[in-house]
Amino acid sequence: MTDQTVLVLGASRGLGFALAEEWLGRGWNVIATARGSSDELNALAKRNPGKLEIENVDINDADGVRALRDGLDGRRLDVLFINAGIARAIKASPATASERDFLDMMLTNAFSPVRAAEILRDLVPAGGTIAIMTSELGSIANANGGWQLYSSSKAALNMLMKGYAAKNAGDGHTLLLVAPGWVRTDMGGSDAALSIEESIPLVVNMIGANRGTPGLRYVDRFNQRLPW
Numbered sequence: 001m002t003d004q005t006v007l008v009l010g011a012s013r014g015l016g017f018a019l020a021e022e023w024l025g026r027g028w029n030v031i032a033t034a035r036g037s038s039d040e041l042n043a044l045a046k047r048n049p050g051k052l053e054i055e056n057v058d059i060n061d062a063d064g065v066r067a068l069r070d071g072l073d074g075r076r077l078d079v080l081f082i083n084a085g086i087a088r089a090i091k092a093s094p095a096t097a098s099e100r101d102f103l104d105m106m107l108t109n110a111f112s113p114v115r116a117a118e119i120l121r122d123l124v125p126a127g128g129t130i131a132i133m134t135s136e137l138g139s140i141a142n143a144n145g146g147w148q149l150y151s152s153s154k155a156a157l158n159m160l161m162k163g164y165a166a167k168n169a170g171d172g173h174t175l176l177l178v179a180p181g182w183v184r185t186d187m188g189g190s191d192a193a194l195s196i197e198e199s200i201p202l203v204v205n206m207i208g209a210n211r212g213t214p215g216l217r218y219v220d221r222f223n224q225r226l227p228w
């Protein structure tokens, strides 16, 4: 499996960084993106000579994502993992939130990831996988009002991927909306239930378990389907 390549979009820290590190540990070639310089990623590249490439892109910059695509022309991505995301105004409702915070989450968490999938998808061969980090909180069926605005942006991501999957049916891609659990990162906070080590290796196992089974699934780290 050492000739396998994964591109992780949004890997400067947190879960994205851990995904890059986990796949490197399994012998994969990793292309990891950050918005700016990441000391953590630079150190990881030094520890994994020739296995980790670092690219700079902001997922909200369509031209930047297209430039990334052009720079990777002719490359094969076995897995494209779009991880970038933000959480703002987590205790707010529409009456109390700033509109800007809500719009930023809808752009970064919903619109931009699916646009990136569209721009980068032809680097993924039939049989390959496109995964996007959503959340358990993106489930409308299970919603309980927590992180209401963030949850809405992840539900919008899920809906946009439903449309993407319908439009690109038959391309042989496995499409995964990934719920990693509540994890202790800058976003998840120190009260979160899981360490990164309790989530990310299972996420990578789950991606492998879905390999070669085309179609869209909304799944947790145990490969259990979540209700939309």
Ligand SMILES: NC(=O)c1ccc[n+]([C@@H]2O[C@H](COP(=O)([O-])OP(=O)(O)OC[C@H]3O[C@@H](n4cnc5c(N)ncnc54)[C@H](OP(=O)(O)O)[C@@H]3O)[C@@H](O)[C@H]2O)c1
Pocket (backbone or CB within 6 Å): 009, 010, 011, 012, 013, 014, 015, 016, 017, 034, 035, 036, 057, 058, 059, 060, 083, 084, 085, 086, 108, 133, 134, 135, 136, 179, 180, 181, 182, 183, 184, 185, 186, 187, 188, 189, 192
């Ligand atoms: N932690 C949890 O409990 C949890 C649970 C469910 C889902 N998730 C999802 O998992 C993903 C990662 O979360 P995390 O907990 O690792 O959060 P985090 O520690 O806050 O890290 C967020 C990552 O996304 C990147 N990012 C944000 N906006 C970006 C943009 N416009 N372009 C490119 N990269 C951008 C950040 O880059 P910078 O360093 O440049 O800011 C950083 O690498 C997110 O999609 C999040 O919604 C997290």
